[in-house]
Amino acid sequence: MKLSKKSEYGLRALLELTxxxxxxxxxxxxIAARQHIPIEFLEQILLALKRAGLLTxxxxxxxxxxxxxxxxxxxxxxxxxxxxGPLAPIGCVSKTAYxxxxxxxxxxxxxxxxxxxxxxxxxxxxxxLDHYTLEDFASGSRKA
Amino acid sequence: MKLSKKSEYGLRALLELTxxxxxxxxxxxxIAARQHIPIEFLEQILLALKRAGLLTxxxxxxxxxxxxxxxxxxxxxxxxxxxxGPLAPIGCVSKTAYxxxxxxxxxxxxxxxxxxxxxxxxxxxxxxLDHYTLEDFASGSRKA
DNA sequence: ATACTTCTTGACTAACTAAGTCATAATTGT
DNA sequence: ACAATTATGACTTAGTTAGTCAAGAAGTAT
Numbered sequence: 001m002k003l004s005k006k007s008e009y010g011l012r013a014l015l016e017l018t019x020x021x022x023x024x025x026x027x028x029x030x031i032a033a034r035q036h037i038p039i040e041f042l043e044q045i046l047l048a049l050k051r052a053g054l055l056t057x058x059x060x061x062x063x064x065x066x067x068x069x070x071x072x073x074x075x076x077x078x079x080x081x082x083x084x085g086p087l088a089p090i091g092c093v094s095k096t097a098y099x100x101x102x103x104x105x106x107x108x109x110x111x112x113x114x115x116x117x118x119x120x121x122x123x124x125x126x127x128x129l130d131h132y133t134l135e136d137f138a139s140g141s142r143k144a
Numbered sequence: 145m146k147l148s149k150k151s152e153y154g155l156r157a158l159l160e161l162t163x164x165x166x167x168x169x170x171x172x173x174x175i176a177a178r179q180h181i182p183i184e185f186l187e188q189i190l191l192a193l194k195r196a197g198l199l200t201x202x203x204x205x206x207x208x209x210x211x212x213x214x215x216x217x218x219x220x221x222x223x224x225x226x227x228x229g230p231l232a233p234i235g236c237v238s239k240t241a242y243x244x245x246x247x248x249x250x251x252x253x254x255x256x257x258x259x260x261x262x263x264x265x266x267x268x269x270x271x272x273l274d275h276y277t278l279e280d281f282a283s284g285s286r287k288a
Numbered sequence: 289a290t291a292c293t294t295c296t297t298g299a300c301t302a303a304c305t306a307a308g309t310c311a312t313a314a315t316t317g318t
Numbered sequence: 319a320c321a322a323t324t325a326t327g328a329c330t331t332a333g334t335t336a337g338t339c340a341a342g343a344a345g346t347a348t
Contacts, residue, residue, distance in 0.1 A: 047326085058324080060322065060324075062322085062323085063322080064323080
């Protein structure tokens, strides 16, 4: 049930990029310094977010990264899924990356108690993270 | 955000022990066979649950494991915490194993957006798992 | 008492993942 | 041309996961 450092750093980087959105582009070292993230590790993360279509970048002097979408159109769920994989605690309840459990002694899906309870956990997590946008996140709104 | 095999197996073993509760004691190989769990790995898990005070065991012929508490007095939260550690996605929002974030650039707890959102996620997960008892679990009740 | 079955302990391993580092290449502004 | 910056991929180090294995201690029926 853990969030990796990768995702945590990714979220913190996006916090900076959201604050800068529309005005300036940020460079690796700006983000790294402000959020205390190891710069080379940050690079990997930004690259992954770029490949996922959330960011764009420019090389060379005056280069840097910036958001390619509106902060209100990016959810934390998307971010965490691209950096950490599926939100579901177990493959057989994932909606974005379903995997049949190979060894489950319960033949039918509906009857497996583990699946049932983990399904509700997945829904709770996704219910929060898929409705929490970067805009909410950066403004520190509650969304209890 | 993942549930380990250890916890999954632990839950499945407890499913069997709950079904047998009050009538018979189960032996390792019974549980292992019914739930397709590697027997030596299962042993480790049962031992951990025993140390946590959920089970008791008897040696010798006719020995085996059985629940030491009522199924309605054991929550899935307890089980998963003993096998996998804290439910919280990040140490700084754990209630059972709080850990200050060393590198967080936000001085005060309340202002860190990561902490805020992960706090709500933790509450959602714990809200489900700490209210879901073995009794609910074995009977397949919903608890949506 | 003995044999049998069981639990108990601890060490061990192979594979994977997390978290980061490093070197080098490619691009851009001046 | 040159300096600043991103891009890419290989590499490392430590820890975790998911087991396996061997030997021992202990209870029970006979």
